[in-house]
Amino acid sequence: MSRIKQLSIFVENKPGQITDVTTLLSKNGLSIKSINLVDSSDFGLLRVIVDDVQKAKEVLDDNGISLKITDVFAVSIDDHVGSFNEVVLALSTNNINVEYTYTVSNSHNASFIFKVNSGKFNEAIAILQEKNIKVINEV
């Protein structure tokens, strides 16, 4: 199962907004595997991967925080020149558009996270596996 459930959390662009989210997660014993913030001029999206996505959703919902669960996949970082390029090249030659990507590195893993159009998700995984690119099940 290569689908990773990522939480996209709405944060206003003001001090304390990120802490509110991370405090809630840690208080409820949820471990953050990766965290990535993107922002526009007046709001941001915090993209988080946790160990228990359902529990995280309940906790955040209960506290009135808007979120969306999105499927992403992770590719293990193979430390050689061009490894990232191989992934995006394989996807683009098959006309699959990468909506966004970021890197994760924690104590036991280093990987690239990719978000593609949800309709192309399975196709993307199949293409990468065919190329012997290592799609991993958790980060």
Add this chain to the structure above:
Amino acid sequence: MVWNKIETSRREDIEALQLKRLQDTVERVYSLTPFYTEKFNEMNLKPEDIKTLDDVKKLPFTTKKDLRAHYPFGLFTVPMSEVVRVHSSSGTTGKPTVVGYTKSDMDVWDEVMCRVFTMAGATSEDIIHNGYGYGLFTGGLGFHNGAEKVGATIIPASGGMTDRQLMLMKDFGATILAATPTFSLHMAEVAKKAGANYLKDYKLKAGIFGAEPTSAGLKKEVSEAWGIDYHEVYGLSEIIGPGVACSCKESELLHVFEDHFLFEIIDSKTGEAVPEGERGELVITSLTKQALPLLRYRTGDITSITKEPCKCGRTMLRMESIVGRADDMLIISGVNVYPSQIEHVIANTEGVTLNYQIIVDKKGHLDKLEIHVEVSDDIMSDSLGEMAIIKRNIQSALLNNLYINANVTLVQPRSIARSEGKAVRIIDKRKDK
């Protein structure tokens, strides 16, 4: 200087003329407008029941809702072949409030605007810079036609583009400025950047300001910033547009052009008249309007009137500046808008019920509208772009439907303050300043 000697007539003559015109108007709407015929019949009222001016109290009220219900031309008393002009303001359901003018209505409008310009000292020697918006809004064209009739030179600058307007005012040697007070002050602030003695570049001697409620403090600031006399004009499109009343050099109260507009001040809850000098809701009956004569139109504006004569010699009654609203209408940079209209536009833009809050504030002297929209599950997205589009869609829908510029901010769910479980929909921070 007085444009028309009727402005200084004896009160009994004015009142006799008003009664005659009121009776004609009542007769006219009763026989020509099914809306009024029905109302009269329901109330068991006949035009001949109007024997004195005080009998105006017997007539039915007309509201903005009635105008909307008969959109677009349902209350017109003349065929469209006699209508030479239409104006409109924004409406709740995207449908605006429509008003029409015959040739004779246009003549009346020119006449009352000539009185306004003359109060401000305008003659054929003057150059009038018109910074009111041209278009469906009555401000721009109302001032424009009257200025031509006076014989002055009119510069149809319209709204916006401050730097360009200042250049035109300077280069063309404008002597009279016509614009909203907040925009006029904003222009003065920009002009000041040229240096402390910026006024030497301008030849302004007077200004005619209106279309928004104005505090005494703001009037003083505008007057001082430009070093000019401040004349306040009052009007509304339903009645004619600008030119219902205006202040002269001698007093801050506005002279009402009573030969065309019959004023009453009522308690907006009971509908009963309040004693002269006390504040209440202004109700106006058109006395000469041909295309769209309205009986007892509820303006929603709170003011008071006095019959005390003015030092300038004019005898028509005077009203004070509008001090507030009887309803929740907002006036954003001269545009009238109700919170319910904003709600309607927001709901229709995304097709989902959104929780929102309207915050009216001032940026410098310009009114600013901020709308907070809570990010519900319905609009939550994993894409920044998609969320930015929601914000832009709401902004452009408000501009297109209501002619207002608003800044939309997406906020956390439940971040909008609730009072007894109900979201506080509107916060007007201007009142605290």
